[in-house]
Amino acid sequence: MSANSFGKLFKITTFGESHGKAIGCVIDGCPSNISITQDEIQQDLNLRRPGQSEITTDRKEYDKVEILSGIFEGKTTGTPICLIIYNQDQQSNDYLEIKDIFRPSHADYVYEMKYGIRDYRGGGRSSARETIARVAAGAIARKILNQMGIEILSWVEQVYNIKANINLQNISRKDIFNNIIRCPDEKKAQEMINLITKMKDDGDSVGGIIKGVIRNCPVGLGNPVFEKLNSQLGNAMLTINAVKGFDIGDGFDCVNLKGSEHNDELILQNGNIETKTNHAGGIVGGLSNGEDIVYRLAFKPVSTIKKPQNSINKFGENIHIETIKGRHDPCVLPRAIPIVDAMAMLVILDNILLNNSFKINEKSN
Numbered sequence: 001m002s003a004n005s006f007g008k009l010f011k012i013t014t015f016g017e018s019h020g021k022a023i024g025c026v027i028d029g030c031p032s033n034i035s036i037t038q039d040e041i042q043q044d045l046n047l048r049r050p051g052q053s054e055i056t057t058d059r060k061e062y063d064k065v066e067i068l069s070g071i072f073e074g075k076t077t078g079t080p081i082c083l084i085i086y087n088q089d090q091q092s093n094d095y096l097e098i099k100d101i102f103r104p105s106h107a108d109y110v111y112e113m114k115y116g117i118r119d120y121r122g123g124g125r126s127s128a129r130e131t132i133a134r135v136a137a138g139a140i141a142r143k144i145l146n147q148m149g150i151e152i153l154s155w156v157e158q159v160y161n162i163k164a165n166i167n168l169q170n171i172s173r174k175d176i177f178n179n180i181i182r183c184p185d186e187k188k189a190q191e192m193i194n195l196i197t198k199m200k201d202d203g204d205s206v207g208g209i210i211k212g213v214i215r216n217c218p219v220g221l222g223n224p225v226f227e228k229l230n231s232q233l234g235n236a237m238l239t240i241n242a243v244k245g246f247d248i249g250d251g252f253d254c255v256n257l258k259g260s261e262h263n264d265e266l267i268l269q270n271g272n273i274e275t276k277t278n279h280a281g282g283i284v285g286g287l288s289n290g291e292d293i294v295y296r297l298a299f300k301p302v303s304t305i306k307k308p309q310n311s312i313n314k315f316g317e318n319i320h321i322e323t324i325k326g327r328h329d330p331c332v333l334p335r336a337i338p339i340v341d342a343m344a345m346l347v348i349l350d351n352i353l354l355n356n357s358f359k360i361n362e363k364s365n
Contacts (some may be wrong), residue, residue: 001115001125006236007346009353012137016087017119018127018168019095025133026082027140029353030070032078034141041065041083044139047338048132050327055196056335059327060087065136076140084134087129094325095121098313101323105303112314128241128332132337138342141349150348154340155331156183156213157296157327160195168213168294182311182337202308203323207242207299208333210340214293214348221288221351228286229293231350236343237297242332245298249281262362263289297340304328 006012009029016023042065050059063085070081071179099120102109107126111118118124145152155176157164164185175184181196183189192208199206210347222229234246254262257279264275273289280295306323313319328333 004240006134006348010346010350011139012134012346014130014133016130016133017121018087018129019119019121020040020087020121020332021043022084022086022134023129025137026080026109027070027083027137030076030078030081030140031144034076034144036072036076036140037074038065038067040143041067041136041139043133044338044342045085045132045140046134047177050329050335053334054179055193055200055330056182057327057329063132073150076357081140083133085136087131094327098321098324101319101321102311102318103303103321104309104311105300108166109312117124125243125267131240134346135338135342136344138338141342141345144349145345145352148352149216151215152212152341152344152348153215154210154337154344155190156337157183157209157211157330159192159208160206160332162188162191162195162210164311166174166211168211168292171213176337179236180334182334184192186282196331205302205305205330206300208331209276210299210333210336212295212297212340213346214344217282217293217348218352218355219288219290221348221355222283222287228283229288229347230281230283230286232347232351233293233295233344235349236293237340239338240339240343242299242336243297244300246294246295248283248293250279251296252279254279270319273336293296293300295344299332299336301333302329 001293004015005011011028012025014025015196024166045063049063050061066084068082068084070077070079091219107123113122113324131174152313153173153176155171157166164183166184176182179186179189181189183192195206224351230248237243237246249261262279264277264280267274275289278291282288283290283296304324310318311321322352
């Protein structure tokens, strides 16, 4: 299996399985002398941790990170950073009954067909537990970006048919993490919590939309034509489990506007060039234009449900599944927030390092 690495200069490689001994990542290309502590990385992991509220999976993992290399006396050394999180609460026996069954909408069938073998314990490498390694790497990227004044936030905008009304100009990290659903609209947040609680009791699941913003991003990040910043963000977000859609700015809503309505006029504001509106979502021609980068991700309902379903087993026989054991989220959105943030941070930091490298090369020539 290849394609376990992401990024060019700030590059991460993740490893491990859901029910294996550990999950981890190696970060290559991190600048030296960046102050970072284990506790700072742990703070982000805690936001993704399973079992943190009544609307998440019942699996209990402390997700305690260990730094194996690349950080000395609280600072990065410029050498590869290895981070590892040991699994503590695997209940692999829950999956014995379905080890020969292809669960509907899971990766079971396609993994079996491609590799001729699969880890049936919680999905193995296809499990969303792999994303814990990305969050760990993202915590280091966040520390570097914060020093540059770049802020990246995401929040739950919609669960099923319940949609919040949020002004992204005023939103803060504190507002987002003020409740267990990670939605700054308190009234809609409670409705979402009630719905997810019902889904959990019913053995069903729901999806929704996460919205994100990147503030204070410099102009010119991205590389035309096949590595536009929007395509890089799209690639990053679509690697997250359960993500089925991604858009920038007005996204699909732009079809309801005319060119005269959608164009973002350039204006001078306090001596700076800005846009009057931001329908493009901060990216034009594949390059950041200095405005807020705004994007949305559509998450499907979690595939593991406890309702009767029909499927096929590895022997080609039709089978009926009364219920699937295991502990799973009835809605992934609350725990997906730090994952979305992490992927955005990895893309932006990598592009900043690439831009700086390009400028250095230009000057040397």
